[in-house]
Amino acid sequence: xxxxxxxxxxxxxxxxxxxxxxxxxxxxxxxxxxxxxxxxxxxxxxxxxxxxxxxxxxxxxxxxxxxxxxxxxxxxxxxxxxxxxxxxxxxxxxxxxxxxxxxxxxxxxxxxxxxxxxxxxxxxxxxxxxxxxxxxxxxxxxxxxxxxxxxxxxxxxxxxxxxxxxxxxxxxxxxxxxxxxxxxxxxxxxxxxxxxxxxxxxxxxxxxxxxxxxxxxxxxxxxxxxxxxxxxxxxxxxxxxxxxxxxxxxxxxxxxxxxxxxxxxxxxxxxxxxxxxxxxxxxxxxxxxxxxxxxxxxxxxxxxxxxxxxxxxxxxxxxxxxxxxxxxxxxxxxxxxxxxxxxxxxxxxxxxxxxxxxxxxxxxxxxxxxxxxxxxxxxxxxxxxxxxxxxxxxxxxxxxxxxxxxxxxxxxxxxxxxxxxxxxxxxxxxxxxxxxxxxxxxxxxxxxxxxxxxxxxxxxxxxxxxxxxxxxxxxxxxxxxxxxxxxxxxxxxxxxxxxxxxxxxxxxxxxxxxxxxxxxxxxxxxxxxxxxxxxxxxxxxxxxxxxxxxxxxxxxxxxxxxxxxxxxxxxxxxxxxxxxxxxxxxxxxxxxxxxxxxxxxxxxxxxxxxxxxxxxxxxxxxxxxxxxxxxxxxxxxxxxxxx
Numbered sequence: 193x194x195x196x197x198x199x200x201x202x203x204x205x206x207x208x209x210x211x212x213x214x215x216x217x218x219x220x221x222x223x224x225x226x227x228x229x230x231x232x233x234x235x236x237x238x239x240x241x242x243x244x245x246x247x248x249x250x251x252x253x254x255x256x257x258x259x260x261x262x263x264x265x266x267x268x269x270x271x272x273x274x275x276x277x278x279x280x281x282x283x284x285x286x287x288x289x290x291x292x293x294x295x296x297x298x299x300x301x302x303x304x305x306x307x308x309x310x311x312x313x314x315x316x317x318x319x320x321x322x323x324x325x326x327x328x329x330x331x332x333x334x335x336x337x338x339x340x341x342x343x344x345x346x347x348x349x350x351x352x353x354x355x356x357x358x359x360x361x362x363x364x365x366x367x368x369x370x371x372x373x374x375x376x377x378x379x380x381x382x383x384x385x386x387x388x389x390x391x392x393x394x395x396x397x398x399x400x401x402x403x404x405x406x407x408x409x410x411x412x413x414x415x416x417x418x419x420x421x422x423x424x425x426x427x428x429x430x431x432x433x434x435x436x437x438x439x440x441x442x443x444x445x446x447x448x449x450x451x452x453x454x455x456x457x458x459x460x461x462x463x464x465x466x467x468x469x470x471x472x473x474x475x476x477x478x479x480x481x482x483x484x485x486x487x488x489x490x491x492x493x494x495x496x497x498x499x500x501x502x503x504x505x506x507x508x509x510x511x512x513x514x515x516x517x518x519x520x521x522x523x524x525x526x527x528x529x530x531x532x533x534x535x536x537x538x539x540x541x542x543x544x545x546x547x548x549x550x551x552x553x554x555x556x557x558x559x560x561x562x563x564x565x566x567x568x569x570x571x572x573x574x575x576x577x578x579x580x581x582x583x584x585x586x587x588x589x590x591x592x593x594x595x596x597x598x599x600x601x602x603x604x605x606x607x608x609x610x611x612x613x614x615x616x617x618x619x620x621x622x623x624x625x626x627x628x629x630x631x632x633x634x635x636x637x638x639x640x641x642x643x644x645x646x647x648x649x650x651x652x653x654x655x656x657x658x659x660x661x662x663x664x665x666x667x668x669x670x671x672x673x674x675x676x677x678x679x680x681x682x683x684x685x686x687x688x689x690x691x692x693x694x695x696x697x698x699x700x701x702x703x704x705x706x707x708x709x710x711x712x713x714x715x716x717x718x719x720x721x722x723x724x725x726x727x728x729x730x731x732x733x734x735x736x737x738x739x740x741x742x743x744x745x746x747x748x749x750x751x752x753x754x755x756x757x758x759x760x761x762x763x764x765x766x767x768x769x770x771x772x773x774x775x776x777x778x779x780x781x782x783x784x785x786x787x788x789x790x791x792x793x794x795x796x797x798x799x800x801x802x803x804x805x806x807x808x809x810x811x812x813x814x815x816x817x818x819x820x821x822x823x824x825x826x827x828x829x830x831x832x833x834x835x
Contacts, residue, residue, distance in 0.1 A: 212242050219251055231255050244275055253285055262292040280306055280316045284323060291327050299327055325358055337362040360386045360401055364408065376416040383409045403429065403436070410442060417576035419446055430459070437462065437469065444476055449545040453483045471501050471508050478515060491519035510541030518551065530555055537564060543572055546580050553586040557593070565590045573603070581607045585617055597624045615645045619654065626658055634658045649678045653685060661819050665696050665829050676705065683712040687721055688822075694724060695826040702728050719750050720788075726760065727795040752789070760796050769793060770812070787817030791827050807831070
């Protein structure tokens with residue numbers, strides 16, 4: 193019947209159909225071998241014969257796309273779609289082109305329409321889901337991408353090898369994104385979903401895919417500090433694949449990290465037996481020897497490793513330098529040890545364990561390499577569940593030294609969350625809170641630290657300064673007094689204690705502290721000490737106090753002392769003294785000087801019958817000062833007591 197119908201067709205129609213098939217076949221052949229120009233030429237010959245020939249239009253669109261002209265390709269597809277609006281291949285090709293033109297929403301809408309079509313075949317559904325998954329990956333929507341690829345795998349497990357690989361890739365990208373957000377459980381869940389998808393697939397490729405996913409899971413566990421879980425997973429892998437040297441090496445490394453040296457001994461033989469792994473064997477042998485305090489043997493292993501890897505790109509060279517440095521340190525060759533550890537870090541050594549991070553951080557902080565220390569310490573502290581208080585404290589010290597109190601505070605908070613009974617960490621956090629003007633918080637930290645270590649010689653002074661800034665002068669006096677007893681040769685503490693005694697009117701205690709100060713500083717004493725000497729002597733022996741002040745003014749290098757003597761003897765006015773104090777390089781310095789001058793002028797009038805001048809000068813001191821200035825606090829206190 194068919195042959196009869198063909199015989200009934202006009203001869204030119206048969207010839208045209210044959211030509212179309214011939215040229216289209218040539219075009220397809222050229223396209224398959226990558227000859228796009230030849231394919232394009234043959235397609236044009238087809239379309240000159242039959243402009244509406246659908247297979248040629250589809251092929252032309254693909255050729256144009258492969259030539260990098262997606263817009264021209266889309267025009268061809270749209271023309272072809274007018275002739276075959278329900279053709280699913282054309283719709284998917286159009287979606288693909290929208291994807292290339294960054295019109296992903298339009299592309300995804302087309303694909304959803306295709307998947308909802310009742311005429312869609314299983315092969316077309318596979319293609320649609322695969323394209324949908326790729327579009328979702330391009331926009332970073334890993335969940336949706338994985339779902340699309342997963343649909344293909346579940347629909348046709350036997351022929352969905354590509355979709356299985358892409359699904360795994362999408363799940364892994366999702367896991368990496370979760371890791372960046374510190375969402376470790378979510379990352380593990382993504383890897384587990386990929387493992388579940390590959391569980392029922394046989395063949396060598398699927399087996400390799402599962403193993404790679406399992407090792408990725410181990411790496412995530414390791415980097416997040418879940419080392420026991422990582423070891424359990426690796427033990428499962430090596431139990432099933434005794435010849436998997438990658439898993440064995442990872443397991444050996446974790447055993448070394450956790451000081452499980454007996455376990456390491458039990459699995460090191462296959463590594464030692466493989467010549468290509470000689471550097472790894474030397475590293476593990478050295479770590480084993482070091483764990484047994486055979487420092488000389490360990491150093492020899494690390495030096496052999498350096499010799500073996502000389503001139504190579506071995507990633508173990510920095511580790512050999514690092515652990516050689518550890519050995520030198522244990523042999524009391526501190527300078528060489530420091531140089532070797534620094535060299536290891538310069539070569540790219542990055543700690544894998546908390547102990548390594550602490551050792552590296554201590555050296556870097558000691559040598560002043562703060563900017564190097566911070567990322568190294570952060571990489572371990574922020575990504576490990578087993579980060580220790582010592583590691584957090586090192587990070588806090590590094591941020592503090594780098595002038596970033598907010599980040600330093602965060603590190604000390606993390607340390608104290610692990611163990612709130614750390615005297616040094618409380619003291620350091622207190623100093624940061626004081627720097628950030630959280631005086632109440634600083635006082636609490638210092639108080640807690642003192643309760644844990646009542647004999648501490650540094651904390652009372654720090655707490656006293658905080659009380660002082662809070663305007664709690666009696667409490668400040670008590671703490672500074674403890675410091676003055678503990679540090680009798682510190683003139684600054686002796687003077688501050690005397691000033692506090694005077695400010696709260698404990699004059700009996702003022703003189704001894706001031707005498708101790710003058711005994712320690714006999715040449716060019718602090719101007720404040722001279723003003724205080726005058727203030728406590730004048731009510732008892734005014735003439736003697738004036739004479740002492742005159743002699744001090746004559747010998748003292750500060751013009752302010754001379755001006756103060758002139759004021760106390762009526763040779764200078766209040767305005768002259770304040771105007772002189774107001775000359776400074778910065779407005780802040782000027783205000784500080786005015787505050788001090790006003791307060792000490794007020795002390796000249798402290799015991800005089802007319803108290804108005806005294807009060808006016810105190811008000812000026814308060815007006816121009818701030819809570820960080822001693823004279824401001826003294827003036828505030830005196831004002832509150834005279835109200």
